[in-house]
Amino acid sequence: MGSPFASFYEWIRVVCFHVGGVSQLTLSAFVRILHRPFRFRLWFEQMEQVGVNSLVVALLTASFTGMVMVLQTGVQLARFQSENMTPGIASLALLREIAPVLTSLAIAARVGAAITAEIGTMKVTEQLDALESMGTDPVQYLVVPRLVAAMVMLPLLTILTDLVGILGGCLVGVTKLGITFHYYLDITFQWVKIEDFMSGVLKTVVFGAIIAIIGCYTGFTSKGGAEGVGVATTRSVVASFILILVSDYFLTEILLKVI
Amino acid sequence: MVGHAESNFLNSAREDPRIRLEDVHIAFGPNRVLRGVNLRIAKGETLVVVGRSGEGKSVLLKHIIALLRPDRGEVWIDDYRMDTLEMSLLTMVRKKVAMIFQGSALFDSMTVEENVAFPYREEKRLPKKEIRERVVENLRRVHLTDPSVLEKKPAELSGGMKKRVGVARALSMEPEIVLWDEPTTGLDPVTADAINDLIQETQEHTGATSVVVTHDMASAFKVGDRMALLHRGRIVYEGTIEETQDTTHPLMRQFIDGTATGPLTEEEEEDLG
Ligand SMILES: Nc1ncnc2c1ncn2[C@@H]1O[C@H](COP(=O)(O)OP(=O)(O)OP(=O)(O)O)[C@@H](O)[C@H]1O
Ligand SMILES: [Mg+2]
Numbered sequence: 090m091g092s093p094f095a096s097f098y099e100w101i102r103v104v105c106f107h108v109g110g111v112s113q114l115t116l117s118a119f120v121r122i123l124h125r126p127f128r129f130r131l132w133f134e135q136m137e138q139v140g141v142n143s144l145v146v147a148l149l150t151a152s153f154t155g156m157v158m159v160l161q162t163g164v165q166l167a168r169f170q171s172e173n174m175t176p177g178i179a180s181l182a183l184l185r186e187i188a189p190v191l192t193s194l195a196i197a198a199r200v201g202a203a204i205t206a207e208i209g210t211m212k213v214t215e216q217l218d219a220l221e222s223m224g225t226d227p228v229q230y231l232v233v234p235r236l237v238a239a240m241v242m243l244p245l246l247t248i249l250t251d252l253v254g255i256l257g258g259c260l261v262g263v264t265k266l267g268i269t270f271h272y273y274l275d276i277t278f279q280w281v282k283i284e285d286f287m288s289g290v291l292k293t294v295v296f297g298a299i300i301a302i303i304g305c306y307t308g309f310t311s312k313g314g315a316e317g318v319g320v321a322t323t324r325s326v327v328a329s330f331i332l333i334l335v336s337d338y339f340l341t342e343i344l345l346k347v348i
Numbered sequence: 349m350v351g352h353a354e355s356n357f358l359n360s361a362r363e364d365p366r367i368r369l370e371d372v373h374i375a376f377g378p379n380r381v382l383r384g385v386n387l388r389i390a391k392g393e394t395l396v397v398v399g400r401s402g403e404g405k406s407v408l409l410k411h412i413i414a415l416l417r418p419d420r421g422e423v424w425i426d427d428y429r430m431d432t433l434e435m436s437l438l439t440m441v442r443k444k445v446a447m448i449f450q451g452s453a454l455f456d457s458m459t460v461e462e463n464v465a466f467p468y469r470e471e472k473r474l475p476k477k478e479i480r481e482r483v484v485e486n487l488r489r490v491h492l493t494d495p496s497v498l499e500k501k502p503a504e505l506s507g508g509m510k511k512r513v514g515v516a517r518a519l520s521m522e523p524e525i526v527l528w529d530e531p532t533t534g535l536d537p538v539t540a541d542a543i544n545d546l547i548q549e550t551q552e553h554t555g556a557t558s559v560v561v562t563h564d565m566a567s568a569f570k571v572g573d574r575m576a577l578l579h580r581g582r583i584v585y586e587g588t589i590e591e592t593q594d595t596t597h598p599l600m601r602q603f604i605d606g607t608a609t610g611p612l613t614e615e616e617e618e619d620l621g
Pocket of ligand 2: 406529
């Protein structure tokens with residue numbers, strides 16, 4: 090205790106422990122997706138949950154981000170008399186980065202936190218023990234449906250937020266920057282290629298997995314009653330945020346090479 | 349007659365136990381909870397485990413179905429070593445064992461009906477109508493007969509009702525071994541006695557082996573064939589119910605009489621064992 094070296098050592102130990110735990114959970118969850126019993130009813134229930142929980146927050150995030158993007162780009166480009174490029178630049182940034190990442194962050198805060206709170210409560214009230222004692226595998230029963238749901242729903246929501254973001258941007262373009270509606274869409278479709286759209290959407294499959302796995306893992310490892318669940322929920326959101334942002338960089342690097 | 353059956357259990361517990369714990373140790377950080385538990389439970393017998401609060405009785409039960417694994421020692425059910433058993437076999441053994449949790453541990457996202465039906469639905473062998481009938485029957489056995497209870501969520505139930513739904517869910521496992529963690533705590537005397545009857549009934553009708561953790565001595569003497577006392581991480585007393593009633597074992601005596609001063613409550617000397 091006390092020495093900074095010892096506490097650094099302790100920190101490394103804890104980080105390694107959790108990295109190990111998360112890797113193990115990820116592996117066993119993906120293995121179980123392909124194994125009986127397939128709990129399709131639970132999968133669809135979770136998809137519904139993810140959709141219901143995140144639709145409003147995702148759409149709000151997307152529309153205002155689209156709007157502010159166009160406003161900022163438009164005003165800055167006007168300094169170089171290049172405001173006619175606004176729709177293209179804003180839409181590219183939106184589809185490739187802003188919409189997928191911000192949607193995922195918003196959903197991590199909403200859905201990831203809900204997953205941790207639910208599973209954490211099950212843990213501290215011994216419901217997980219009860220599940221296991223009856224011979225039901227908690228990973229198969231709880232993690233797999235949430236993982237599948239997040240990996241399916243996040244890309245779908247991102248497609249929606251892409252659309253809403255562009256429309257929001259278009260609205261600002263037309264009303265504030267004096268660009269016509271037709272011109273706006275023309276430029277957007279000239280600049281944006283299907284690859285740009287795909288690379289944004291594909292990333293969110295990984296972000297969805299991160300949100301579900303981290304949400305479940307922090308739930309499983311929470312302890313100490315309701316207070317412990319609260320702490321775990323905060324941790325879950327922070328960890329998902331960091332992992333989403335870090336993996337976003339590396340995914341972008343890979344995707345730029347591949348497509 | 350009863351005495352005869354009890355001594356039979358004693359013999360068969362020694363020679364051919366259904367559940368066997370060998371030198372089980374577990375510590376949570378510095379808190380050494382079990383420090384060498386040895387226990388054998390015969391097929392078809394009801395063993396009552398008593399001990400003061402926080403001694404590790406719930407921890408002991410959780411070791412039997414491998415919800416916790418010992419730091420040292422072995423846990424056996426029949427010929428399966430539970431603490432190291434591979435997953436698919438463990439699942440198979442667990443389906444024969446039902447645990448009634450101290451805090452009920454009902455699934456709070458599900459209704460009472462879904463909770464009690466859960467073991468049947470997981471098995472996927474019975475048609476829906478049949479499941480429903482058995483759910484109603486199992487709830488009736490714990491004296492929950494009001495049909496409106498089926499649709500309720502656990503949050504809408506009283507503590508005693510939750511406990512009984514927990515018992516009903518365990519009955520749905522149609523278990524060969526039942527682990528009861530304080531099944532009568534928090535129940536009114538009438539319902540508590542109904543649970544006592546139920547424990548005896550499951551033993552008599554299905555030949556189930558039971559381990560009952562309880563603080564309720566009336567219940568212990570009513571349902572038990574044998575009794576064991578857990579104290580400072582070890583089983584310090586074991587005897588048939590008859591022996592136990594007029595035992596002179598100082599720790600067990602104090603527990604039965606419920607006196608505040610005595611060997612049970614003496615300051616714990618540093619144990620380096
Ligand atoms: N998962 C766990 N992690 C850490 N400590 C634990 C855990 N489970 C139990 N303990 C500790 O083990 C000890 C025994 O707990 P246990 O719940 O088995 O007591 P008990 O004999 O069942 O008591 P009661 O009669 O009050 O139910 C306690 O000190 C408790 O804090
Ligand atoms: Mg207990």
